[in-house]
Amino acid sequence: MATLVFKVAGWHLGEIHNPEIKKSMMIAAPHTSNWDIILARAAFYLMGVPVRFTVKKEWTENFALGWLVKAIGGLAVDRSRNNSLVDGMVKLFNEHDELVILITPEGTRAYQPRWRKGYYFAALGAQVPIRLGYLDYAKKEAGIGEAVWPTGNYEADEAKIKAFYRTITGRFPEKGVR
Numbered sequence: 001m002a003t004l005v006f007k008v009a010g011w012h013l014g015e016i017h018n019p020e021i022k023k024s025m026m027i028a029a030p031h032t033s034n035w036d037i038i039l040a041r042a043a044f045y046l047m048g049v050p051v052r053f054t055v056k057k058e059w060t061e062n063f064a065l066g067w068l069v070k071a072i073g074g075l076a077v078d079r080s081r082n083n084s085l086v087d088g089m090v091k092l093f094n095e096h097d098e099l100v101i102l103i104t105p106e107g108t109r110a111y112q113p114r115w116r117k118g119y120y121f122a123a124l125g126a127q128v129p130i131r132l133g134y135l136d137y138a139k140k141e142a143g144i145g146e147a148v149w150p151t152g153n154y155e156a157d158e159a160k161i162k163a164f165y166r167t168i169t170g171r172f173p174e175k176g177v178r
Contacts (some may be wrong), residue, residue: 002042011039014136014143016047021147022098024131025089025123026051027161030177031104032170039135040041040102041072043142051102051133054089086122093126102133117154124150132161138169 006012026049028040028132044051057076058065077088093099105115123130132145150157151158154164165177 002045005038005042006046009039009140011043011140013043013046014139014141016049018129018131018144018147019048019133021129022100023093023096023126024100024129024147025119025126026100026102026131026133026144027119028102028104028135029106029131029165030168030170031106032172035171036104036135039142040091040133044133046104047142047144049100049144053102054092055084058174077096086118086125089118089122090125092127093122100131105107115158120150120154120157124152130157130161132164134168135163135170136168137171143178168178 028036041051052073052075054077055069055074055148057078059069060074060076075092077092079084089101092101103119105119119130129147129149131147133143134145135142148157162177168177
């Protein structure tokens with residue numbers, strides 16, 4: 001199915017840096033369109049990267065289609081006791097030998113000058129790298145840039161990450177990283 005999606009849409013895979021890394025926080029940016037999830041899921045499947053994403057535990061346990069949420073990569077996080085999502089992601093990393101959690105740091109498909117910081121602090125707390133997944137609509141290319149290991153200096157690390165994404169064109173460029 002992923003091959004068909006890419007072939008029909010005219011997309012191809014670009015570089016895949018650091019394929020040896022089996023545990024990481026994966027950013028998907030710029031996130032400007034609902035099409036991003038379809039292309040990203042296809043791309044990660046073709047790259048052999050088993051990305052997962054966090055959802056409320058109720059979506060996997062009590063939701064009528066919980067089996068589907070799990071099948072496409074949903075990871076249950078318990079938020080019932082005022083648990084922090086960052087702590088929940090750190091716990092998931094500690095429980096798995098191999099885990100790639102996909103996150104869109106903008107938190108929206110609109111332009112967002114300030115990204116949510118949870119992905120960064122989860123990676124820092126779990127001592128895993130941040131990998132830079134992308135969909136470049138100008139080139140019709142999907143890939144993964146060089147991994148960034150969080151240093152604890154959020155501003156410096158975010159500047160490095162955003163510099164990479166400024167070279168990537170989203171479906172709606174005006175909503176991308178500036």
